[in-house]
Amino acid sequence: MDSTLLTGATLADGTGRPLRPAEVLLTGDRITAVEDPGVLPRDRPVRDLNGLVLAPGFIDTHSHADNAPLLPDDDTTKVRQGVTTEVVGNCGFSLAPRSRDHGSELDAFTRRLFPPIEFTWSTFGELTAALDDAGYVTHHCPLVGHGTLRIAATGMTDAAPDEHDLRRMRHALEEAMHAGAFGLSSGLVYPPAVFSETAELLLLAEVLGGHGLYATHMRDEGAGLFDALDEALRIGAVAGRTHVSHLKAAGDANWGKIPRALALLRGARERGAAVTQDVYPYTASSTMLTSTLPSAYLAGGTQDVLHRLRDHRERLTEILGGELPGKDPDRILIAGTASHRHEGQTLQEIARATDSRPIDALLDILIAEELQATMVLFSMHEDDLLTALGDENTMIGSDGLPPGTGGKPHPRLFGTFPRMLSRYTQAGLHEQPGTAAPLDLPEAVRRMTSLPAATFRIPDRGVVAPGHIADLVAFDPENVTDVGDYRDPVHSPLGIDWVCLAGRTVVHHGQYIGGRHGKRLQPAQ
CATH class of the missing domain: 3.20.20.140 (Metal-dependent hydrolases)
Structure with a gap:
């Protein structure tokens, strides 16, 4: 069975114990040894993680x-x-x-x-x-x-x-x-x-x-x-x-x-x-952008909700007092829509651009996108x-x-x-x-x-210890x-140098190298 020795890293083993220099031996999909530097023999392939922190995935x-x-x-x-x-x-x-x-x-x-x-x-x-x-x-x-x-x-x-x-x-x-x-x-x-x-x-x-x-x-x-x-x-x-x-x-x-x-x-x-x-x-x-609506307007399927928004729009606006319920339109950013319109804009910005009230901008988006719209809310x-x-x-x-x-x-x-x-x-x-x-x-x-x-x-999983699955990450703490x-x-982020999934390298020097090597796990009994 193939084995690899990880050297040069500072270990954060997942337990919360202090960082320490360590070398980790991988055999197949498992961690088989964790030792102080220099203890394990070099009679196998070595991966140098010098300057990186090694942690459980x-x-x-x-x-x-x-x-x-x-x-x-x-x-x-x-x-x-x-x-x-x-x-x-x-x-x-x-x-x-x-x-x-x-x-x-x-x-x-x-x-x-x-x-x-x-x-x-x-x-x-x-x-x-x-x-x-x-x-x-x-x-x-x-x-x-x-x-x-x-x-x-x-x-x-x-x-x-x-x-x-x-x-x-x-x-x-x-x-x-x-x-x-x-x-x-x-x-x-x-x-x-x-x-x-x-x-x-x-x-x-x-x-x-x-x-x-x-x-x-x-x-x-x-x-x-x-x-x-x-x-x-x-x-x-x-x-x-x-x-x-x-x-x-x-x-x-x-x-x-x-x-x-x-x-x-x-x-x-x-x-x-x-x-x-x-x-x-x-x-x-x-x-979902629909989360800004009163729950009473969300019952039923998509067409039921759209019917209320179209046919009872004035009543809904009256219930809400013409404003978004407890939400500042400057703090609602459109994240995604089915048509990709308005993405990255706040409701306030959309309202200004369309010369409308924020509540109208909200309802227009929900209707036009058939409720397929998401938001970021500050x-x-x-x-x-x-x-x-x-x-x-x-x-x-x-x-x-x-x-x-x-x-x-x-x-x-x-x-x-x-x-x-x-x-x-x-x-x-x-x-x-x-x-x-x-x-x-x-x-x-x-x-x-x-x-x-x-x-x-x-x-x-969750700790770097012998017997555990070799799901690991090495990152540059600087x-x-x-x-x-x-x-x-x-x-993508910076500083995530190497990722290993059950002994297989899937990220190398920060780049994804491909392969669906994950699996659906079973809960421990």
Whole structure:
């Protein structure tokens, strides 16, 4: 079996222990030895990583790259950041199950966020088989989405599921878990999940039997943040474990709430609950442009929503007082549209250019693009982000939009992990005066490796240790950084020199060298 000796690197092993010089032996797809320099014999090929930090491959806890295997071109947005494993199926969005009676509604809904997808599957197991056949650039750990379960049972209606619908949802969740899902996700601000009651989520959480994972984009990340946390913890307690996705306090009036939110999560842990959270290292979020609308206008399929926007436009504008609900149009940047018009412009800029009000610009875009529009929303404060990063249970997720849509997506799709290393990490090997850095380098690596591996029960990954899979990244601590910005986001990062996936080199001197060498992983039991 082929072996390679990695020399010259400073090791951040993923545990949070201090950096140290080390040499690492790879044999096949595994790490077989980690020793001080000079201990291991040189009777095999050597890869010199002099000047680089060697770490476990990063784990993106919050990805929306569910569709990446289906794209004709390899999705390199994550692997070039040093990410070797992605948790997909977040925010209640998974690409299965898909029922015969409501399949067209799922097709139309996914077009608001994903590029066109040809659905050739019904069950979660059939989906995973199709993706396995297509191949993965990184390893995938799929969650099954509550929103997708609900669409399969009831469609896009705002009506509560009846007993028959709930049995269908529970059965589909059971099938997904048997097919290898890592847990249940929810996105309780998106239709049709926004219309669900807590009791519905509790009945689904029961299926996980008290030892599963519930990952949630909570019902409210602003004024109702604390109530939303309480609900998440209730559901997660039944499921087994709670993971709060992209913890934030959104909106100026809610800035400063993160310390109390962390205290609530800490209190749950002190009572014995298994609770974690992730963040992305930016103060702007990104999602569907339809999220600016009142939930009552989102019930039903795409044509139902468009009908309301066209035929009840004056009434909607009157309800909103002629303004965007709690949103500053200067802080809403159009990220992508089906026609690619207006991308990289704020609603305020579009309104000025068209001599209209921002609310009219918003509705015109949604109607013209048939709801296929996404935005970047500037709504958070840096101090809250720094506070969240200071908690030892906070890990990192990109939350980038699905690849393949083009446009000007949030730069987190391309730069999340290098940004963590350059902006929010204290210098591991040198000084970076003036940077806001709550974490030292070994701890930052732990948050991106062993902590998510333990949280999501990803086997044999997350630390550089004998017996573990050789998913590795080597980066230049002096020069690693993200490059893109909100107006010009599509740039690969700098300083990610080498990435190895199960013993195979996939990034060499910062360049992707091709090959779908990832796989769909199975949760540890």
